[in-house]
Amino acid sequence: MTRDLAGRRVNAVGLGCMNVAWAYGSPPPREDAVRLFRQALDLGYDHFDTANIYGKGVSEEILGDAIMDRRDEFLLATKTGIVVDGPRRGIDCSPEAMRASIEASLKRLKTDHIDLFYMHRFDPKVPIADSVGALAEAIVAGKIGAYGVSEWSSAHIREAHEAYPMAAVQAEYSPWTRNVELGVLETTRELGIALVAFSPVARGALAGALGDPLVLAEKDLRATHPRFSRENWPRNMDMIRAFNAVAEDAGITPAQLSLAWVLSRGDHVHAIPGTVNSDHLAQNIAARDLALDDAVLERVGAIVNQQTVSGHRYPDVMRATIDTEDF
Numbered sequence: 001m002t003r004d005l006a007g008r009r010v011n012a013v014g015l016g017c018m019n020v021a022w023a024y025g026s027p028p029p030r031e032d033a034v035r036l037f038r039q040a041l042d043l044g045y046d047h048f049d050t051a052n053i054y055g056k057g058v059s060e061e062i063l064g065d066a067i068m069d070r071r072d073e074f075l076l077a078t079k080t081g082i083v084v085d086g087p088r089r090g091i092d093c094s095p096e097a098m099r100a101s102i103e104a105s106l107k108r109l110k111t112d113h114i115d116l117f118y119m120h121r122f123d124p125k126v127p128i129a130d131s132v133g134a135l136a137e138a139i140v141a142g143k144i145g146a147y148g149v150s151e152w153s154s155a156h157i158r159e160a161h162e163a164y165p166m167a168a169v170q171a172e173y174s175p176w177t178r179n180v181e182l183g184v185l186e187t188t189r190e191l192g193i194a195l196v197a198f199s200p201v202a203r204g205a206l207a208g209a210l211g212d213p214l215v216l217a218e219k220d221l222r223a224t225h226p227r228f229s230r231e232n233w234p235r236n237m238d239m240i241r242a243f244n245a246v247a248e249d250a251g252i253t254p255a256q257l258s259l260a261w262v263l264s265r266g267d268h269v270h271a272i273p274g275t276v277n278s279d280h281l282a283q284n285i286a287a288r289d290l291a292l293d294d295a296v297l298e299r300v301g302a303i304v305n306q307q308t309v310s311g312h313r314y315p316d317v318m319r320a321t322i323d324t325e326d327f
Contacts, residue, residue, distance in 0.1 A: 001263070001288040003270060005047065005194045006116040006146040006167040010075050012263050013288045014047030015040050015281075016198055016274030020062055021055025024204070025217025028276045030062060037066035039278060041073055043285050049170075049196070049272045051079035051120060052101055057108050064110035077116035077196075078105050079150060079170075081123060082321070091321060093123035095134035102143055117144040118170055122152050122323035132163040139164075148196070153323045154183035157193070166193050171324055173197035173269075174206060175243070175261055175304035176227075176236075177313050182325035189266055200262045200271040203228075205236065206304070207255035207273075207280070208244060212237040226311030235310040242303045250296055252287075255280065259287035261300045 002009040018024075020033035027033070037048070048067070050059045060078060067074070080101035083090040098119070106112060117138070119131060135147040146167035149160060160166055169188050171180045173195070180195065188195040201207040203222055214233045222228045227236055247257040255273065262271045273284045306327055314322065 003194070003267065005075060005196070005270060006077075006148075008075060008115075010047040010270075011044060011285065011288055012270055013045075013259060013285050014049055014075075014196075014270060014272040015045045016272040017048055017050040017059045017063060018054045019274040019276050021058040023054075023221040025220045027055065027058075030065075033062045033276070034066040036276060036278065036281065037063060040281055041067055041070055043282055045285060046074040047077070047270070047272070048074055049077045049198075051082075051118075052105055052108075053079075053082050053084055053120070056084075057104070060105055060108035064108055068110045071111060075115045076109065076111065076113075077118065077148075077168075078109070078114055079118040079120040080105070081118075081120040089317065089321070091121045091123045091125075093119045093121075093131045094126050095130055098131065098134045099138070102138055106143065113142065113145065115145040116148055116168060117146075118148040118150050118168070119152075120150050121321050122149070122156055128156060128159050129163045132160050136164045148194075150198075151322050151324045152184075153325055154187040156323060157184065157187055158191070161191055161193065166191075168194040168196050170196040170198055172199045172313065173262055173265070174200050174202040174258055175300055176202045176206065176306075176309040178306045179313075179324050179326060182327070184324060185265065185269075189268055192268070194268050194270055195266065196270045196272055197262050198272055201255045201258045201273050205240060206243060206258040208247075208253060209255075224315045225313070226315060227309060227313065229311060232311035239304055239308050243300065246296065246299050246303065250292065252290065253283050255284060256287040256290060257292075257296075257300060259284060260290040260292050261297055263288070264292070264297050
């Protein structure tokens, strides 16, 4: 299954590249990450999504080392706008910051062109027309092919798209995170914008990868997220067991079930699961061709949804940076 993204057809399942550098415990050795990215290309992945903050540029650097000799085989997406300086976290989507970030990403990625460049978060300090204008200039200059936004509200997406046509909106979307259904899903469909779902297997919760009791590696970002807390996780595990049973009945992995559900939400929807596991890499891309009965998809939606999940998707400090409509 292929779908339109930033002016080209790509596989509906792409690869999120955060895990190789940051967030979910200790990243793999660099040579293993290089090998993983090359294996992904061989398996048919043709959409790689990274960001300047993933390992403070490390994810981009690994991509630059791993696959830029096969640059014509894939769509390259990266993001900017989140500032992380020790404990300080902020947003900067000023034109000056974005111009500098594009140049820095191009250098780390060892390429002269980024196909899709996102503003990683909404910056209320900067007029949307100014931010979009800087990206439009980069498009005209040939440094980026198209622009997108991540975790923006429907109203702000419309304002930006009116200033200059937008190619993609990235947002968290899985059976247990449905915020886009409050407006963004329909807005992107209406405007002809691709919706790229990150964390489509619920940060591993719907991938059969996390057990009960929950044991997370040191420095795992999920330890700060309410849904993985000591209070909420046991309740969520009851729901996850029922979800896993649906996957078993369907003869597929839990991750494949979650991915197939996400892709069923619209012909403009893409999914970018991340992994450092070679077997999971192959299983995830195989989900692009799954055609599940409506009854199976409805069972998933009834078992896992915004009402049955316990806990907010983000801790308070991160919620403050999210513009997407919230429950």
